[in-house]
Amino acid sequence: MRKTHCVKVGNILIGGDAPVSVQTMIKVQTSHTEEVIKQIKKIQCAGGEIVRLAVLNKDDVFSLKKIKKRVSIPLVADIHYNYTLGIESIEAGVDKIRVNPSNIPESGMKKIIKKAIEKKIPVRLGLNSGSIKIKRTGLVASIIDSALDSIKLCEDMGFFDIVISLKTPYVDDTISAYRAVSERCDYPLHLGITEAGSGYYGFAKNAIGIGILLYEGIGNTIRVSLTDSPEIEVECACAILQALGLRRFQPEIISCPVCGRCQVPLDRIVSRFKKKIIAFSKKNPDMKNLKIAIMGCSVNGPGEAKQADIGIAGGKDRFALFVKGNIIGTYPLKQIEKEFFSRIKEMTNG
Ligand code: SF4
Structure with missing residues (x-):
């Protein structure tokens, strides 16, 4: 500057x-x-x-x-x-x-x-x-x-x-x-x-x-x-x-634009997760430093999810969950939200 x-x-x-x-x-x-x-x-x-x-x-x-x-x-x-x-x-x-x-x-x-x-x-x-x-x-x-x-x-x-x-x-x-x-x-x-x-x-x-x-x-x-x-x-x-990388006000959320390869309702999941992530980060200032990836399929999904602190990558009606570069498991749509947010809570002592 x-x-x-x-x-x-x-x-x-x-x-x-x-x-x-x-x-x-x-x-x-x-x-x-x-x-x-x-x-x-x-x-x-x-x-x-x-x-x-x-x-x-x-x-x-x-x-x-x-x-x-x-x-x-x-x-x-x-x-x-x-x-x-x-x-x-x-x-x-x-x-x-x-x-x-x-x-x-x-x-x-x-x-x-x-x-x-x-x-x-x-x-x-x-x-x-x-x-x-x-x-x-x-x-x-x-x-x-x-x-x-x-x-x-x-x-x-x-x-x-x-x-x-x-x-x-x-x-x-x-x-x-x-x-x-x-x-x-x-x-x-x-x-x-x-x-x-x-x-x-x-x-x-x-x-x-x-x-x-x-x-x-x-x-x-x-x-x-x-x-x-x-x-x-x-x-x-x-x-x-x-x-621009000049300030951090909330976690960095990376999500894909969705295309015909996507087999999960990513748009709904992104808007729901984003609301919760932002509300949660207001109460937990540590969380603003996290990088979070929410991705639609295996093309760029696992790569981005591994590079993030926590990320999910869609498959056929399921998501793979990654924490700090390691795959933790794959979960059906009904379960992924609970798994994802419980990991975030652990990471931020929330
Ligand atoms: S990650 Fe997959 S679903 Fe998302 S835009 Fe890229 S190719 Fe399409």
């Missing part, structure tokens, strides 16, 4: 040697305190580590104070247009503030930075293609220039606890912008493809954009952006980090 400055957001470090953190945004009005707290609980359960809340008015600031007292997750106030709400949010106790330098005047930015210095919290300079002034040089050059100007403003005030984001809805432009800025400064980067849409296409855009940058060692915290619930965003973010 590219070496960066490190900032502290509540109890989470961003940058330096810290693992890439997962964040998301609350999708109800911040003034609806109880609904926000409900969302935060779901986000934490899904693996979210930092939560951002939109602050549009004084009611939101008032609610921030109440939320802060009742949750343990670090809170980030999201500020556009009105710098006084930024100052009030910092006073309300948020752990970080996100400002959009494109829609806050320089004098307001300076006041927010002064307050952040006083309260010792970091600031994210959150540039976004939808709100920057696009010059003749084009979108990517404009967003890079805006970021560098905002960084200079902070540095001129002696403030270095900065996180940068340069989001666009386009994978190629976003990657170009982050690559360029990562070469010109060593501040931690918050990655995201903004307004990526929904469903498979939205996830693909997030995974490709964020994934390519992370694979190049660029990026310190990520937010998956989807027109969906915050916990789905968090689950997708965790999946991206795990697929």
Whole structure:
């Protein structure tokens, strides 16, 4: 991972040697305190580590104070247009503030930075293609220039606890912008493809954009952006980090796509086992390091099952069970689930 400055957001470090953190945004009005707290609980359960809340008015600031007292997750106030709400949010106790330098005047930015210095919290300079002034040089050059100007403003005030984001809805432009800025400064980067849409296409855009940058060692915290619930965003973010081998949130489950050679109901078995494995691993954190294979037939089944910590490979209405590379036995469909989970329990002292 590219070496960066490190900032502290509540109890989470961003940058330096810290693992890439997962964040998301609350999708109800911040003034609806109880609904926000409900969302935060779901986000934490899904693996979210930092939560951002939109602050549009004084009611939101008032609610921030109440939320802060009742949750343990670090809170980030999201500020556009009105710098006084930024100052009030910092006073309300948020752990970080996100400002959009494109829609806050320089004098307001300076006041927010002064307050952040006083309260010792970091600031994210959150540039976004939808709100920057696009010059003749084009979108990517404009967003890079805006970021560098905002960084200079902070540095001129002696403030270095900065996180940068340069989001666009386009994978190629976003990657170009982050690559360029990562070469010109060593501040931690918050990655995201903004307004990526929904469903498979939205996830693909997030995974490709964020994934390519992370694979190049660029990026310190990520937010998956989807027109969906915050916990789905968090689950997708965790999946991206795990697929890249950067974090482990749950056991690595390998299952085959099924084809005409399969003589067991593998799709049903995978979805049933997966649910149980994930629920079990939430109670047994040791289990997240396991590699588990659930395979349809003898073509690749025994090979993958042997390479996993525990694996099953389908035959004719039966499964062979492998533990740590050794075959333990073959079991009919009715029996395999019990055998499989009792071995997992033994392996994890569950
Ligand atoms: S493991 Fe067997 S059933 Fe599964 S996809 Fe490969 S050949 Fe088909």
